[in-house]
Amino acid sequence: MNDRELQDFDNDLCQAALPADGLSDLRANQAGAFWLAADPTTGRRRLWHWVNDRARPLTPPELDVTSRVNGYGGGAHAYLDGTVIFVADDTQRLYRQSLTGAEPHLWWSLPDTRYGGLTADPRRQRLLAVEEQGSARKATQRLVALSDNERIVLSEEADFHGAPALSPNGQRLAWVEWAFPHMPWQRAHLVIADLDPGGRILHRQTWDGGGAVTQPCFSGDGKLVVISDHCGWWQPYRIEGGRAYPLGKHPADHVPTPWQLGECHHLWPDRHTGLLLRFRQGAAQTVQVDGLGRDHHRLLSDATRVIGLATAEGWLYAITQGPSHAARLARVDLSTGHQQTLHAQPTPVDAPSPTYISAPLPDDEHVTAFVYLPDATDGALPPLIMRVHGGPTAACYPVFDPLIRWWTRQGYAVADLNPRGSGNFGRAFRERLAGQWGRLDVEDAIAMADELIARRLVDPGRLFLRGQSAGGFTVLNTLASTRRFCAGASLYGVTDAQRLASMTHRFESKYLDWLLGDDRARQEASPINRLNDFSAPIIFFQGSLDAVVLPDQTLSMARALRQRQITAEVVVFPDEGHGIRHPSNRQRLIARELAFFTAQGGTVS
Numbered sequence: 001m002n003d004r005e006l007q008d009f010d011n012d013l014c015q016a017a018l019p020a021d022g023l024s025d026l027r028a029n030q031a032g033a034f035w036l037a038a039d040p041t042t043g044r045r046r047l048w049h050w051v052n053d054r055a056r057p058l059t060p061p062e063l064d065v066t067s068r069v070n071g072y073g074g075g076a077h078a079y080l081d082g083t084v085i086f087v088a089d090d091t092q093r094l095y096r097q098s099l100t101g102a103e104p105h106l107w108w109s110l111p112d113t114r115y116g117g118l119t120a121d122p123r124r125q126r127l128l129a130v131e132e133q134g135s136a137r138k139a140t141q142r143l144v145a146l147s148d149n150e151r152i153v154l155s156e157e158a159d160f161h162g163a164p165a166l167s168p169n170g171q172r173l174a175w176v177e178w179a180f181p182h183m184p185w186q187r188a189h190l191v192i193a194d195l196d197p198g199g200r201i202l203h204r205q206t207w208d209g210g211g212a213v214t215q216p217c218f219s220g221d222g223k224l225v226v227i228s229d230h231c232g233w234w235q236p237y238r239i240e241g242g243r244a245y246p247l248g249k250h251p252a253d254h255v256p257t258p259w260q261l262g263e264c265h266h267l268w269p270d271r272h273t274g275l276l277l278r279f280r281q282g283a284a285q286t287v288q289v290d291g292l293g294r295d296h297h298r299l300l301s302d303a304t305r306v307i308g309l310a311t312a313e314g315w316l317y318a319i320t321q322g323p324s325h326a327a328r329l330a331r332v333d334l335s336t337g338h339q340q341t342l343h344a345q346p347t348p349v350d351a352p353s354p355t356y357i358s359a360p361l362p363d364d365e366h367v368t369a370f371v372y373l374p375d376a377t378d379g380a381l382p383p384l385i386m387r388v389h390g391g392p393t394a395a396c397y398p399v400f401d402p403l404i405r406w407w408t409r410q411g412y413a414v415a416d417l418n419p420r421g422s423g424n425f426g427r428a429f430r431e432r433l434a435g436q437w438g439r440l441d442v443e444d445a446i447a448m449a450d451e452l453i454a455r456r457l458v459d460p461g462r463l464f465l466r467g468q469s470a471g472g473f474t475v476l477n478t479l480a481s482t483r484r485f486c487a488g489a490s491l492y493g494v495t496d497a498q499r500l501a502s503m504t505h506r507f508e509s510k511y512l513d514w515l516l517g518d519d520r521a522r523q524e525a526s527p528i529n530r531l532n533d534f535s536a537p538i539i540f541f542q543g544s545l546d547a548v549v550l551p552d553q554t555l556s557m558a559r560a561l562r563q564r565q566i567t568a569e570v571v572v573f574p575d576e577g578h579g580i581r582h583p584s585n586r587q588r589l590i591a592r593e594l595a596f597f598t599a600q601g602g603t604v605s
Contacts, residue, residue, distance in 0.1 A: 022037065022038060022326065022345055023035055023036065023307065023319045023327040023328070023329060023345070024036050024045075024307055024308065024319065025074070025075065025077060025262070025308065026307070026308035026317060026318070026329070027077070027078065027079060028310035028312040028315075028317045029079055029312050030312060031079055031082070031099065032049055032050050032051035032312075033049070033050040033310065033312065033329065033331075033342070034048065034049055034050075034058075034077060034084065035047075035048055035308070035319060035343075036065055036076065037057075037343075038581075039061060040583065041583065042061065042582070042583075043581040043582045043583060044061065044062075044063070044064040045065045045066055045089075046058070046059050046063070046065065047059040047065050047084060047086055049084075049099065050342050050343065051099075055329075055342060055343045058101075059084075059086065059097065059104065060103070060104070063088055063089075063095075063104070064088070064089035064090065065077060065086045065087060065088065065089065066087065066089035067087045067092070067114065067115060067116035067118075067261065068089070068092055068116075069114045069115065069116030069117070069130055069141075069261060070132070070160070070261070070505075070506075070507035071505045071507050071508070071547075071548065071578075072260050072507070073087075073116050073260060074116055074163070074259075074260030074261035074262045074263060075116050075117035075118050075129075075130075075163045075260075075261040075262025076116060076118065078118035078119060078120045078127060079120060080120045080122060080125070080126075080127060081122065081125060082098060083096050084096070084097050084099065085097075085107060085118060085127055086104075086118075087115050087116065087118070091109070092113065092114040092115065093106055093107075093108065093109040094106075094107045094109065094115055094127075094129075094146070095107055110131075110133065112133060112134060112135070113131060113132065113133045114132045114133075115129045115130065115131055115132075116129065116130050116132070116163070116261045116262065117161075117162065117163025117164065117261035118163075118262070119163060119164050119166060119262075120166075121145065121166055121170065121199060122170075123170040124145075124147070124170070124198070124199045125147060125148075126145050126146060126147040126150075126199065127146045127147070128143070128144070128145050128146075128154070128173075129143075129146060130142075130143060130144075130161050130162070130163060130164075130261055131144045137503075137506055137509065138506070139506050140156070141156070141158070141159065141161050142156035142161065143156070143161045143164060143175060145199055152199065152200060154173070154193075154200075154201055155175070155177075155191070155193075155201070155204075157177070158177035158178065158179055159177075159178065159179045159180050160177065160178050160179070160184065160507070161175055161176070161177055162176030162177070162178075162188070162214070162216075162258075162261060163175065165216045165217055165218055165224075166218070167222050167224075168218060168220065168221075168222055170195065170199075171194065171195055172192065172193065172194055172195065172218070172222075173192075173193045173195055173201070174190060174191065174192050174193070174224055174226075175190075175191050175216060176188050176189070176190060176214060176215075176216065177189060177191055177206075178212075180509075180510050181510035181511075181513055181514065182510075183393075183508075183511055183514075184212060184214065184258050185212050185214070185229075185257050185258055185393060185430065186212055186431075186514070187211070187212055188212045188213050188214065189206050189207065189208040189213060190207040190208070190213045190226055190239065191204055191205075191206050192204065192224065192239070193205075205242065207226075207239055207242060207244065209228045209230030209237075209244060211228060211229045211231075211427065212228070212229050212230075213226050213227070214226070214227050214228075214234070214255060214258045215227045215255055215258070215263060215264065215265060215266060217264070217266060217268060218268075219271065220268065220269045220270040220271070221270060221271045223238055223240070223268065223271070224239045224240075225237065225238050225239070225268050225274075226239060227254055227255050227266060228244065229253075229426075229427045231246075232251070232426055232427050232428060233250075233251055233252055233253050233426050234253040234254050234255045235247075235248065235250070235254055236248065236254060236274070236276060236293060246293065247274065247289070247292060247293030248289060248292075248293030248294065248295075250278055251426075252278050252279050252280065252426075253278075253279045253423070253424050253425065253426060254276050254277050254278055254279070256284075256394075256395060256423050256424055257391070257393045257424075259391075259393075263308065264309050264310065265277045265306060265308075265309060266309070267309050267310070267316075268291075269311050270291075271291045272291050273288065273289075273290070273291065273334065274288070274291065274293060275287075275288055275289075275299070275309060275311070275316055275334075277306055279424040279425070281356050281368070282356070282368060282370070282395065282396070282397065282398065282418055282424055282425065283304040283305075283356075283397065284303070284304055284305050284306045284397070284424075285298055285304075286298065286299045286300045286303060286306055286318065286320075287299065288334070299332050299337070299339075300318055300320055300330065300332065300339070302322045302324060302325065303318070303320035303321065303325075303330075304322050304323060304397055304398050304399055305320060305321040305322070305397040306319070306320050307319040307320065307321070311334075314333065314334055315331045315332065315333060316331060316332045316334055317329065317330070317331045317342075318331070318332070321397065321399035321400065322399055322400065323353055323354055323398055323399060323400060324347065324351050324400060325347050326345040326346065326400050326402070327344075328342075328344035328345065329341075329342045329344070330342060348405065350375075350405070351400045351405060352374075352405055352414075353372070354370040354371065354372055354398035354416075355370070355372075356369075356370060356371075356398065357369050357370075357371050357415075357452070357455075359448045359450070359451035360447070360451075361443065361444070365420070365432075367418070367419055367420065367444035367447055368417075368418050368425075369386075369396075369415040369416055369417045369418060369448050370396060370398045370415070370416040370418075371413065371414070371416075371452065371457065372404050372407075372408050372413065372414040372415075372416075373408065373413050373457065374408045374409070374412060374413060375408070375409075376411075380459070381456065381457070381458055381459040381460075382411055382412060382413045382458060382459060382462075383411070383412050383413070383458065383459055383463070383464065383597075383601070384412065384413045384414070384415060384452060384458040384459070384462065384463045384464065385407055385412050385413070385415075385464045385466060386414075386415045386417055386445060386448065386463065386464070386465050386466070386485075387415065387416050387417065387466055387467065387471070388417050388419065388441070388445065388465070388466070388467030388471035388472075388474045388475060389416075389417070389418070389422070389468075389470075389471050390467070390469035390470045390471050390472075391421070391422070391423070391469075391470050392421045392422070392433060392437065392441065392470040392473075392515070393421055393422065393423050393430055393433075394422065394423060395418055395422045395424045395425075396418055396422075398416075403590070404416070406590070407594075412464075412597075413452075413457060413458050415448060415449075415452060417444065417445060419440070419441040419444035419445065419474065420432040420433055420440045420441065420444055421433030421437070421441060433515060434514055434515070435514070435515070435516065435517045437470075437515040437516055437525065438473065438477045438497075438516065438525035439525070441474045441477075441478075442474060442478045442481050442482075445465065445474060445478045446478065446482055446484060449463055449484055449485070450484075460484075461486075461601070462486060462601050463484055463485045463486060464485060464486055464487055464488065464489075464597050464600070465479065465485045465487075465488040465489070466488060466489035466491065467489075467491065467493060468491035468492060468493065468579075469492055469494070469549065469578065470493075470494060471491075471493065472490035472491055472492060472493010472549075473493050473494035473495075473497075473527070475488045475489070475490050476488070476490055476493060476494075476495065476527035476538070476557075477525065477527055477530070479534060479536045479538065480527060480530040480533035480534050483535065483536070485536055486536060486537075486600050486601050487536050487537045487539075487596065487597060487600035488537075488539075489538070489539045489540075489541070489593050489596065489597075490538060490539070490541070491541045491580070492542055492546055492548070492549045492554070492579070493554075494527075494549055495526065495527050495528045495549075495553045495554060495556070495557040496526050496527075496528045496529075496553050497512055497516055497522040497523075497525055497526045498522045498526060499550070499553060500512065500549065500553070501513070501522065503550060504547075504548055505547060505548065508548075527557065528553070528556065528557050528560065531560050531561065532564075534561060534564070534566050535566065536566075537566065537567035537568070537569075537596070537600050538561065538566070538567070538568050538569075539568075539569040539571070539593060539596045540554045540557070540558055540568065540569065540570045540571070541571050541573070541580065541589055541592075542554040542555075542570065542571070542572050542573070543572075543573050543575075543576030543578060543579070543580065544572055544573065544574045544575070544576065545574075545576060545577040546576070546577050546578045547577065547578065548577075549578065551572065554570065555570060555572075558570045569592075569596060571588070571589065573585045573588075573589075
């Protein structure tokens with residue numbers, strides 16, 4: 001890979017892959033549309049504004065707008081009375097800035113405190129937010145209301161709080177709560193509160209469907225709609241009088257797994273209109289329905305991933321990705337269906353096309369992947385890079401990814417795997433991983449490799465595996481379980497589940513109990529305890545500031561493998577945490593990874 005190719009590749013990568021690397025956190029109102037976009041030269045997220053038919057950056061380039069509540073943030077900005085309020089990444093303080101372009105000023109700050117899920121309360125000139133205070137392991141959370149000179153605690157009974165939703169008349173507030181040991185997609189309930197004129201809670205009630213609730217949303221006429229999976233799928237329900245009324249009957253997920261605060265994937269502008277997602281074979285469709293959830297028609301037909309929805313003055317705004325387009329901000333006139341692209345990251349014309357492939361498993365189960373093949377192979381079967389997403393309840397999507405394009409241009413086939421436990425395929429599929437992490441996901445990687453070999457799509461002697469975070473855990477356990485793969489890449493992957501459980505941040509501190517079980521099960525599933533089972537070369541990528549997978553875990557694993565004469569390279573990024581964000585570091589990562597696979601038997605065209 002020459003320097004020019006690497007620079008061109010990195011420009012694509014920084015602008016178009018995942019929400020954290022492209023566009024995210026969309027809001028819209030009478031003042032226009034607001035969203036976050038990563039700066040391609042620094043990796044920092046800047047707040048942008050669409051107004052008067054043009055896009056302009058609002059926040060200074062040296063500021064990174066990011067919430068760190070729960071470790072994954074979300075809802076890092078809100079519009080209030082001609083200003084935007086946002087969270088600065090380095091301090092987690094709240095800043096306020098006029099839309100006229102004035103410099104931001106510090107608005108609210110408490111020691112060792114983080115904010116996320118920001119929601120404006122314009123009638124009372126205040127901001128609603130999830131406030132997290134204390135160290136990563138011992139933090140406490142509450143729902144608060146902040147104004148220029150007052151802080152009101154609205155709720156602090158639960159271990160965790162979701163972003164609040166305010167009714168149009170400002171008289172009702174709704175949010176989601178959950179408690180240890182659950183994650184928000186396992187067990188969470190809805191809270192509905194009446195507010196007095198001053199914005200304090202008069203009384204509250206809860207609704208618990210027996211599953212998980214997410215994304216409460218008030219319609220334009222004041223009806224409360226939530227997404228609940230108590231019937232097996234993330235589906236919309238209208239909540240009235242303590243009862244839930246389904247809006248539509250489609251057996252499909254309508255939102256992705258809720259890892260972040262303040263996400264929005266369904267809207268109900270008025271009593272006659274709903275706008276929501278529907279997943280089909282892992283791809284998101286955007287549909288417009290009537291007030292009862294019955295289909296009208298599909299919108300944004302070329303989009304297969306929707307990162308956020310917002311409405312304002314008859315327009316639907318959406319940040320989307322698709323097989324033929326990178327992250328973009330588009331809007332649709334809901335009265336005419338006319339669509340406009342407002343802000344888009346560049347997409348090459350030769351974007352590879354995904355193919356949905358399902359591989360059979362025992363007991364009538366299946367694992368799926370989106371597979372991308374190189375354009376030319378000179379008649380030979382191509383080598384394969386199988387990619388495992390993090391989470392492990394996240395998901396991969398059939399969208400343009402510059403990294404996949406780069407690999408296919410080098411002659412590799414790519415399989416983006418959705419193993420059991422992934423989101424977007426229903427509650428049963430997502431919960432299938434309970435107590436089985438490190439086993440079922442390994443079986444799925446092997447089954448998909450076998451399927452691609454049986455279909456004569458890839459060279460059985462040149463299979464490679466890579467994964468990040470939880471996906472790295474799957475990579476390492478797969479390499480310890482089979483000789484099918486020539487080599488693997490672990491990007492800040494879990495090596496020691498027992499240590500991770502004792503040291504990771506509060507949000508996920510009980511998650512491994514559900515994924516793996518007791519101490520013995522964690523030890524048996526940890527790659528660091530399976531050293532005698534490894535034979536394939538491995539390359540590790542690790543941020544020195546990572547607070548989720550500590551650097552010592554990766555370094556210890558690599559040292560132990562080298563003592564057994566197993567090739568184990570380590571690339572450490574001194575200024576990175578759990579994820580590699582800076583463009584120059586991405587360039588270095590991709591160059592080293594490709595060189596490593598090539599040295600282990602892959603080919604470069």
